[in-house]
Amino acid sequence: MDKFWDMLDPAERDALAEVAQPITYKSDRRIFREGEPSEFALVLRSGWVKVAGLAEDGETVLALRRSGDLVGESASADRPRRATVVALGEVHALTISAHRFAGLLRDRPAAATALARTHWDRQAESDRKRMDVRNSNSDKRLARLFLELAEGAVETADGIVLDIPLTQAEFGQLICARTGIVERTLHNWRERGIVSTMPRRHVIHDLARLSAIARNGGPPGGASSPHDG
Numbered sequence: 001m002d003k004f005w006d007m008l009d010p011a012e013r014d015a016l017a018e019v020a021q022p023i024t025y026k027s028d029r030r031i032f033r034e035g036e037p038s039e040f041a042l043v044l045r046s047g048w049v050k051v052a053g054l055a056e057d058g059e060t061v062l063a064l065r066r067s068g069d070l071v072g073e074s075a076s077a078d079r080p081r082r083a084t085v086v087a088l089g090e091v092h093a094l095t096i097s098a099h100r101f102a103g104l105l106r107d108r109p110a111a112a113t114a115l116a117r118t119h120w121d122r123q124a125e126s127d128r129k130r131m132d133v134r135n136s137n138s139d140k141r142l143a144r145l146f147l148e149l150a151e152g153a154v155e156t157a158d159g160i161v162l163d164i165p166l167t168q169a170e171f172g173q174l175i176c177a178r179t180g181i182v183e184r185t186l187h188n189w190r191e192r193g194i195v196s197t198m199p200r201r202h203v204i205h206d207l208a209r210l211s212a213i214a215r216n217g218g219p220p221g222g223a224s225s226p227h228d229g
Helices: 010-019 073-077 098-107 109-135 138-150 168-175 179-191 207-216
Strands: 021-025 030-032 040-055 058-065 084-097 160-162 195-198 201-204
Touching: 010 084, 010 098, 010 109, 021 040, 040 073, 040 098, 058 084, 058 168, 073 098, 073 109, 084 098, 098 109, 109 138, 138 160, 138 168, 138 179, 138 201, 138 207, 168 179, 179 195
Parallel strands: none
Antiparallel strands: 021 084, 030 084, 040 058, 040 084, 160 201, 195 201
C-alpha cells in the first residue's frame, strides 16, 4: 500500500513541510484518543504507531502505521477522532494543524488526491483483512504480519529483528485470532527455528520458511485451521 508521503511530489512535500512542525513522541505515548477533537494530523517520518478502537473489554488494535503514513486524517474534515493512536517505540513525525491541513488540501490538489487514495487504500486493507479471516488460517495471517513488520527492519547476523513492542494479545487482535492460538503458533515456530521471541521483541531466523507459511499456511496437522480464529 502506497504511503501518503510517497504519493506527494516534491512540491507538495515542500508545501506540507512549510506548514508543519517536527515532533518526537516517546515509546508508549498516547498521541490522541478516540472521540477527541481532531486538532491536527501527522505524517510519520520514522517509527511505528498502533491504531486502536474502543471495545467492551478495552482497546483493540486495529492496524499499524509506519514511516510515510498519514494518521489523524479526520482533522481534514473537522470530525472527532475515530481511533486512538499510540507510539510503538520512539516516533518522529510532522504535525500539521487541522486548519493548515485543510488549507493544504484546498490549495494543493495533488495532496487532496493523495488523501483520497489513502482513504481508498485503507478501505481495501480492511476488506482484505476480512477476506483473509475467512480464507486463511492464523499461521498464514501471522506470517504475513511478520513479513510486513520485517520490511525495513534491522538485519543482524542472527536474523531480522522486529523490535516493535507488541504483546501476543495485540498480535492476535491484528490478525483476528485468539491469544492462545498466537502463543501456540509462535511456540511451533520457535521449535522449528523460524523465530525466537522475547518480551515485545522477535527475531526472524528463517525468512524463506516464514514466507512459505505466508503463502501456504501452517504444516499439516498444525495448531490452526482455516477458520480457527
